[in-house]
Structure formats: structure tokens, C-alpha cells
Amino acid sequence: MTDHLTAVLLFCSKRANTSARCCSGMDQLREFEKEQNQNWLKGAVGLLCLRKLLECFIDEEIGSFHQKLINECGERPCEKSCNIQQNQSHPLCEVCSSWRASILANHTSGKLMWVNSKPDQWYQDKWEVAKVYMPNGHKDHHSIGDFDIASKLRLINQCKHFKKFKLGAVCDKVSEVRNKIMHAPRYQLEQEDLIEYFKRIREFGEVLGKHRPEFKSLSKDIDEIQNRDCRLIFPDDMEAQKTQIQTEKQLEDILFAVAQVAAEQYRTRMMLEKLERQTAQPEQEKKPLAGAGSSTTMSRADKAKFVDDNKATLIQHVTVVMAITEELGDMVHPEAYSLIDAKITSHAKMRELYDNPLRSGGEEVKAAFYDALKKHHSKLV
Ligand SMILES: [Zn+2]
Known part of the structure; x- marks a missing residue:
């Protein structure tokens, strides 16, 4: 180097006011x-x-x-x-x-x-x-x-x-x-x-x-x-340089504060998800929910019915919500995806998934959701 x-x-200028000359x-x-x-x-x-x-x-x-x-x-x-x-x-x-x-x-x-x-x-x-x-x-x-x-x-x-x-x-x-x-x-x-x-x-x-x-x-x-x-x-x-440095320092302080809040939220979210997984695990391991069956033999209507019938239980026990939502691909609009992702707990994410993409998407989305559940929560479905 x-x-x-x-x-x-x-x-340095001797005078504060500078004339044209x-x-x-x-x-x-x-x-x-x-x-x-x-x-x-x-x-x-x-x-x-x-x-x-x-x-x-x-x-x-x-x-x-x-x-x-x-x-x-x-x-x-x-x-x-x-x-x-x-x-x-x-x-x-x-x-x-x-x-x-x-x-x-x-x-x-x-x-x-x-x-x-x-x-x-x-x-x-x-x-x-x-x-x-x-x-x-x-x-x-x-x-x-x-x-x-x-x-x-x-x-x-x-x-x-x-x-x-x-x-x-x-x-x-x-x-x-x-x-x-x-x-x-x-x-x-x-x-x-x-x-x-x-x-x-x-x-x-x-x-x-x-x-x-x-x-x-x-x-x-x-x-x-x-x-x-x-x-x-x-x-x-x-x-001018001093002002710029001050502005940059202020911006740095704000960004640091935002990053601290985000890190705190992330830690809370991780803790909650861990707790949920610990409580949900024994339930999942018991037995599949009523109405569950093979992904290939079940009709789209059966899968949709299963999703509707077990709404309350699934909201309680599904933990890998984002992985399942990603499986749904284009069926979940980017805005809906962001809304789900923004929720802190997996319960809230599942409610958002039910209230939005599943409700508006009908049988097709519900059937895809069922297939994704089968993949990620095989003991539950
Ligand atoms: Zn001489």
C-alpha cells in the first residue's frame, strides 16, 4: 500500500463577512x-x-x-x-x-x-x-x-x-x-x-x-x-464538513437504536417459538389428527375439509409456519406473506394464514397447505 x-x-479569513473582492x-x-x-x-x-x-x-x-x-x-x-x-x-x-x-x-x-x-x-x-x-x-x-x-x-x-x-x-x-x-x-x-x-x-x-x-x-x-x-x-x-459529521452521527445513533429494538424483538420471537415447540411436541407425537390421510389418495375437497375442521388444533400446534407458507409459493401474495412474517408468534402467524390466503384461496390453497403440513408436520397430519 x-x-x-x-x-x-x-x-483562515480575518473577516467574517467576505466582500466581492x-x-x-x-x-x-x-x-x-x-x-x-x-x-x-x-x-x-x-x-x-x-x-x-x-x-x-x-x-x-x-x-x-x-x-x-x-x-x-x-x-x-x-x-x-x-x-x-x-x-x-x-x-x-x-x-x-x-x-x-x-x-x-x-x-x-x-x-x-x-x-x-x-x-x-x-x-x-x-x-x-x-x-x-x-x-x-x-x-x-x-x-x-x-x-x-x-x-x-x-x-x-x-x-x-x-x-x-x-x-x-x-x-x-x-x-x-x-x-x-x-x-x-x-x-x-x-x-x-x-x-x-x-x-x-x-x-x-x-x-x-x-x-x-x-x-x-x-x-x-x-x-x-x-x-x-x-x-x-x-x-x-x-x-460544512462539521455539519455533515454531526448529521451522520445522529443517523448512526438512530440506526443503532433501531437495530437494538430489532435484536430484542428477534430474541423474544425465538424464545416464544422455542416454548411453543416444547409444548406442541408431545401433542404431535401422540397421533395424527382425525381425518388425516395420504396426500396422494385424498381428494382436494377432503384436504380442504381437514384444514377447516382442524383449524383450532392446527393454529395451536403448527410451529414451522414460514416454511409452510413458502411451500405455497405464488398462492400467497407478497403482501400477505409480509403480514404473516411480521407476526411474532407461530399462533399469530397461523391465524394470519387462515384469515387471509387460506380463506381467499379456497380448496386449491387449502389442499396445498395440507400437502405442506404433511411434509413439515408428518406426525400431526
Ligand atoms: Zn582597494
């Missing part, structure tokens, strides 16, 4: 009940899992990379507050020139973003160095939490320090996953795309897992996200 767990996202927002939220939207959400959560692991990893690795550059360039401060501005080239001081050469020497391919960073900070701030290998737009970002997953992946790709982890094409494939998910126009993903994207993220985790044990759990986390049923629950739906 697939281990399908359920994740619930609860959307708010309703439109709710309609948009309800779009996320669609499978493709939930796939998109799962894809984004998968990237978040990867991002969390990457933060720790990159923070440490950039720390050691920066230390390596310090060893090469020295920990001397900038000599003249060097700055690099867009489309402007200013000569750097000797210290910054040395750092610039080291940064260049550790560059793999692609465009370096000098405008992201402040050269006069290179000697003391690892992120000012790392930002050179990232895309544009990080001028004011100063810690690992400020950088999105695309920037982190670009850093891994463009900085030679990360070559030793041999991520190669896997890094590009995950970058593509990030772009596809973040640029999905309707925030939707087809199931097969989600499966492919998660395969790539798992692969990324497996490669890094060889060097960093924390990445070994990524594959399991991705499996869990993929296999969860992700549901959105809205307060209105919860109210």
Missing part, C-alpha cells in the same frame, strides 16, 4: 485545489528543501574558499576605498588588484558580476567575493539567506572551488528545474514534469551526499513531498 499522507494548508481572491485560492497547482506547490516545496541544505553547505564552503584567498592575497585592508560602478572602470589599489586576480583565477565560465560587490570589503567579507560569481542584483545582500536558489546554483557553477564536488550537468539540470517552476505562468505543473524535476533534485542530493552526509536525506524528503496528498482546507468547507 502506498503511504499516502495528507498535508493540510489552512486558509475577497471572494475573487478565494476563487483564486481554490484554483490550488487542482492537481496541477498542487504539483507546482510540491515542486516549490522541493526547491525549498534543497535551498535549506544548500545554505549550510555554501556558507561553510565559501568560508573556506575565502580563507584560501586570504592566504593568497593577505588580510590587508584596501588602500583607497576602491569601488566598481556600472560602465565605469577605476583603477584598483594593489590589494584589491590582487584579490581581483584571484577571483578571476577561480572563475569557470559565464559573466562575472563585479558590480554586485565592493572591492574594499573583499579582504574581510566572504559574501562580497561570492557575489561576483552570482547573477546581477545582489549589491545590497550580505548573508546566505539573502540569496535565492538560482544565485546559489550559479555560484556553484561559476566558482572553481565547487569543482571538487563534481556536480557538473546536475547543477544545470536543477537550475532549469528552478526556472521552470518559478516561471510557470499559471503556477501549474503536470505530474510527469513534477516526477522529472524531483528526479533531478534527488540526483543532486545523491552526488553531494558523497561529500556531505546531510544531503543523503534529501531523496527521502523529496519522496515524502511527492507522495503526500496536499489539500487546501477553507473555513467554510470545515463548517
Whole structure:
């Protein structure tokens, strides 16, 4: 059995009264009940899992990379507050020139973003160095939490320090996953795309897992996200569900009470029938009633007469009434059958049989009744 767990996202409304505008927002939220939207959400959560692991990893690795550059360039401060501005080239001081050469020497391919960073900070701030290998737009970002997953992946790709982890094409494939998910126009993903994207993220985790044990759990986390049923629950739906549960509970209580009464009736009926059989048995065993004879030699009129003449005795002693009634087959109308069946004691059943099918059915039914008596109460007839 697939281990399908359920994740619930609860959307609570701040206001009890919802305006038309708010309703439109709710309609948009309800779009996320669609499978493709939930796939998109799962894809984004998968990237978040990867991002969390990457933060720790990159923070440490950039720390050691920066230390390596310090060893090469020295920990001397900038000599003249060097700055690099867009489309402007200013000569750097000797210290910054040395750092610039080291940064260049550790560059793999692609465009370096000098405008992201402040050269006069290179000697003391690892992120000012790392930002050179990232895309544009990080001028004011100063810690690992400020950088999105695309920037982190670009850093891994463009900085030679990360070559030793041999991520190669896997890094590009995950970058593509990030772009596809973040640029999905309707925030939707087809199931097969989600499966492919998660395969790539798992692969990324497996490669890094060889060097960093924390990445070994990524594959399991991705499996869990993929296999969860992700549901959105809205307060209105919860109210409706609560009412439905209450109604179902009430119905269950009623049915339970009815079943208890029926069971009690059944027990009473069984007890009465047992008592009747115990009292009737000795009478039956004595001798057949007067007028009884062979089923084959007796005429229909004789059989009917026997049934009429012995009405009182038969009502008292016949116990297997329903079996006999069933023998009469179509001669007993379904409604009449139900009326007989509804009676609790065999006495009452026999009275109902006499008053209804036997009275209206005439000789034919009475003769059939006689034959059935012969079969089920051979000692009596
Ligand atoms: Zn400088």
C-alpha cells in the first residue's frame, strides 16, 4: 500500500463577512485545489528543501574558499576605498588588484558580476567575493539567506572551488528545474514534469551526499513531498464538513437504536417459538389428527375439509409456519406473506394464514397447505 499522507494548508479569513473582492481572491485560492497547482506547490516545496541544505553547505564552503584567498592575497585592508560602478572602470589599489586576480583565477565560465560587490570589503567579507560569481542584483545582500536558489546554483557553477564536488550537468539540470517552476505562468505543473524535476533534485542530493552526509536525506524528503496528498482546507468547507459529521452521527445513533429494538424483538420471537415447540411436541407425537390421510389418495375437497375442521388444533400446534407458507409459493401474495412474517408468534402467524390466503384461496390453497403440513408436520397430519 502506498503511504499516502495528507498535508493540510489552512486558509483562515480575518473577516467574517467576505466582500466581492475577497471572494475573487478565494476563487483564486481554490484554483490550488487542482492537481496541477498542487504539483507546482510540491515542486516549490522541493526547491525549498534543497535551498535549506544548500545554505549550510555554501556558507561553510565559501568560508573556506575565502580563507584560501586570504592566504593568497593577505588580510590587508584596501588602500583607497576602491569601488566598481556600472560602465565605469577605476583603477584598483594593489590589494584589491590582487584579490581581483584571484577571483578571476577561480572563475569557470559565464559573466562575472563585479558590480554586485565592493572591492574594499573583499579582504574581510566572504559574501562580497561570492557575489561576483552570482547573477546581477545582489549589491545590497550580505548573508546566505539573502540569496535565492538560482544565485546559489550559479555560484556553484561559476566558482572553481565547487569543482571538487563534481556536480557538473546536475547543477544545470536543477537550475532549469528552478526556472521552470518559478516561471510557470499559471503556477501549474503536470505530474510527469513534477516526477522529472524531483528526479533531478534527488540526483543532486545523491552526488553531494558523497561529500556531505546531510544531503543523503534529501531523496527521502523529496519522496515524502511527492507522495503526500496536499489539500487546501477553507473555513467554510470545515463548517460544512462539521455539519455533515454531526448529521451522520445522529443517523448512526438512530440506526443503532433501531437495530437494538430489532435484536430484542428477534430474541423474544425465538424464545416464544422455542416454548411453543416444547409444548406442541408431545401433542404431535401422540397421533395424527382425525381425518388425516395420504396426500396422494385424498381428494382436494377432503384436504380442504381437514384444514377447516382442524383449524383450532392446527393454529395451536403448527410451529414451522414460514416454511409452510413458502411451500405455497405464488398462492400467497407478497403482501400477505409480509403480514404473516411480521407476526411474532407461530399462533399469530397461523391465524394470519387462515384469515387471509387460506380463506381467499379456497380448496386449491387449502389442499396445498395440507400437502405442506404433511411434509413439515408428518406426525400431526
Ligand atoms: Zn582597494
